Amino acid sequence: MATRPVVEVRPFPVTRRRARPDSTSDPVMNKSRRAVTARRLPWYPRSDEGRTVDESSRSGPVSPPAGPLYTPLHPDTLQDPYRAFRLLRENDPVHWHAELDSWVLTRYEDCVAVLRDAQRFRSDFRSIGEEVPQSALSVQMLDPPEHAAIRHLLVGAVREQRFGGLRTEIRELVRSRLAEASTGGTFDFVERVARPVALRTICRVLGVDEPGGAEFEAMSNAIVRSMDGGLDGSRLEPGARARAELSELLAAWAGRPAPGTFIDRVMRRRERYGVPAPLVINSLRAMLHAGYESASRLLGNAVSALVADPQAGAKALHAGVPDAAIDELVRFDPPVQADARVCATDCGLGGRRLARGSVVTVLIGAANHDPAVFTDPGRLLPDRSANPHLGFGKGVHACLGAQLARVEMAAVLGALAQYDDRGLALRPAGDPVREPTATLRGLSRLPVRLEAGAAGGEQ
Numbered sequence: 001m002a003t004r005p006v007v008e009v010r011p012f013p014v015t016r017r018r019a020r021p022d023s024t025s026d027p028v029m030n031k032s033r034r035a036v037t038a039r040r041l042p043w044y045p046r047s048d049e050g051r052t053v054d055e056s057s058r059s060g061p062v063s064p065p066a067g068p069l070y071t072p073l074h075p076d077t078l079q080d081p082y083r084a085f086r087l088l089r090e091n092d093p094v095h096w097h098a099e100l101d102s103w104v105l106t107r108y109e110d111c112v113a114v115l116r117d118a119q120r121f122r123s124d125f126r127s128i129g130e131e132v133p134q135s136a137l138s139v140q141m142l143d144p145p146e147h148a149a150i151r152h153l154l155v156g157a158v159r160e161q162r163f164g165g166l167r168t169e170i171r172e173l174v175r176s177r178l179a180e181a182s183t184g185g186t187f188d189f190v191e192r193v194a195r196p197v198a199l200r201t202i203c204r205v206l207g208v209d210e211p212g213g214a215e216f217e218a219m220s221n222a223i224v225r226s227m228d229g230g231l232d233g234s235r236l237e238p239g240a241r242a243r244a245e246l247s248e249l250l251a252a253w254a255g256r257p258a259p260g261t262f263i264d265r266v267m268r269r270r271e272r273y274g275v276p277a278p279l280v281i282n283s284l285r286a287m288l289h290a291g292y293e294s295a296s297r298l299l300g301n302a303v304s305a306l307v308a309d310p311q312a313g314a315k316a317l318h319a320g321v322p323d324a325a326i327d328e329l330v331r332f333d334p335p336v337q338a339d340a341r342v343c344a345t346d347c348g349l350g351g352r353r354l355a356r357g358s359v360v361t362v363l364i365g366a367a368n369h370d371p372a373v374f375t376d377p378g379r380l381l382p383d384r385s386a387n388p389h390l391g392f393g394k395g396v397h398a399c400l401g402a403q404l405a406r407v408e409m410a411a412v413l414g415a416l417a418q419y420d421d422r423g424l425a426l427r428p429a430g431d432p433v434r435e436p437t438a439t440l441r442g443l444s445r446l447p448v449r450l451e452a453g454a455a456g457g458e459q
């Protein structure tokens with residue numbers, strides 16, 4: 001995982017080894033300094049309970065394991081991080097993670113408190129005297145008041161987007177990709193639908209041609225992998241190179257934007273907002289990357305959850321309030337699992353004392369499964385009424401692309417509902433393959449096929 005609060009460089013890249021929390025007065029931290037590393041994880045039992053387990057119905061607290069409470073890159077944790085989150089939440093909700101060099105939060109209450117308080121919990125690591133390379137500075141990395149200008153510039157341009165036309169276009173695209181993919185029988189939903197739909201959509205929004213090709217894929221993937229650089233240092237350098245290359249591509253587009261496009265609008269207005277060109281370009285890069293990687297992972301995770309639980313799937317497809325079903329899918333298995341902030345002052349959180357300069361990792365996936373806020377958190381309930389999930393973040397850095405992601409999700413649910421009306425349902429056709437990344441959670445393969453039978457599996 002990264003430790004930078006960025007769509008591109010997120011929470012588990014904590015690799016700094018500087019004075020962090022008050023180590024002398026914190027026995028938990030001192031103890032965990034002796035903790036084993038991420039790849040040594042024998043205590044962790046493989047979960048046989050699946051992803052729809054009713055966590056709240058289990059009796060009593062889970063016993064803490066003898067080893068580390070959280071090893072994000074272990075295959076079992078990648079498969080089912082929610083079990084590890086539960087252990088952490090029940091045993092040490094504000095947990096010092098020595099390898100990440102960071103506090104790790106699993107209670108909703110603590111996570112939301114951090115995301116909402118941009119004064120004490122900063123995104124810009126320069127506020128504690130760290131050097132941040134120019135190439136890493138984007139809308140995500142800044143704090144108020146500096147953050148406001150670039151945020152307003154981008155939000156204004158997003159608001160002007162004609163979502164009506166785009167919605168129709170995305171709906172058509174999803175329908176045609178699904179129809180084409182399913183004619184051959186079994187297909188990979190990630191490769192044939194989720195990724196092409198997400199890439200086409202964000203490129204249409206920005207007003208650029210789809211980059212496509214192996215080179216772009218490799219660049220984008222290197223950035224995703226580098227978000228876990230705090231756990232695997234070998235991922236950092238390729239990620240930094242990939243970001244520089246992607247910025248070059250954005251700079252080329254921004255140098256000659258097609259008139260009237262999103263990029264054209266923000267480049268023309270940036271001086272009025274007092275935003276330097278490199279900051280705009282890096283922020284556009286973050287949008288392109290999130291629009292592709294976060295959105296495609298959301299589509300893959302969501303469809304995986306739907307086909308794994310046909311009853312809930314049927315409900316989601318015919319939900320009276322599609323937004324409720326979309327929110328539930330985002331809550332249930334969010335692609336952005338973690339986010340990071342740095343303490344600008346000494347502060348108290350969940351009964352612990354965090355020293356200035358401490359990194360705080362907000363585990364979004366854990367907060368979204370906190371039984372104190374969500375009844376039956378391990379169950380996919382498409383008609384869940386109150387759903388204040390953190391899947392799109394919270395506070396000043398809340399996701400800029402949330403509306404777009406919702407449009408893509410609605411298009412997929414709508415297309416599947418149409419199949420369902422004709423007695424066809426998407427069914428699993430093999431084991432999904434999980435990506436070996438923790439900050440961004442997603443699938444590299446989701447084999448499915450369209451079969452006769454309603455989505456609820458009752459015919």
Ligand code: HEM
Pocket residue numbers: 005006007123139140141151202283286287288290291292294295298330334335336339390391392393394396397398399400401402404405
């Ligand atoms: C669909 C296209 C998307 C675009 C263009 C996009 C873009 C962005 C941008 C630019 C930010 C930074 C905002 C700021 O710092 O002021 C952001 C934040 C965020 N995005 Fe998205 N995003 C997209 C999709 C998603 C999806 C699908 C998810 C997860 C379901 C997601 C989750 C988040 C989260 C959790 C944050 C907060 C980061 C933080 O607190 O530092 N995004 N997004």
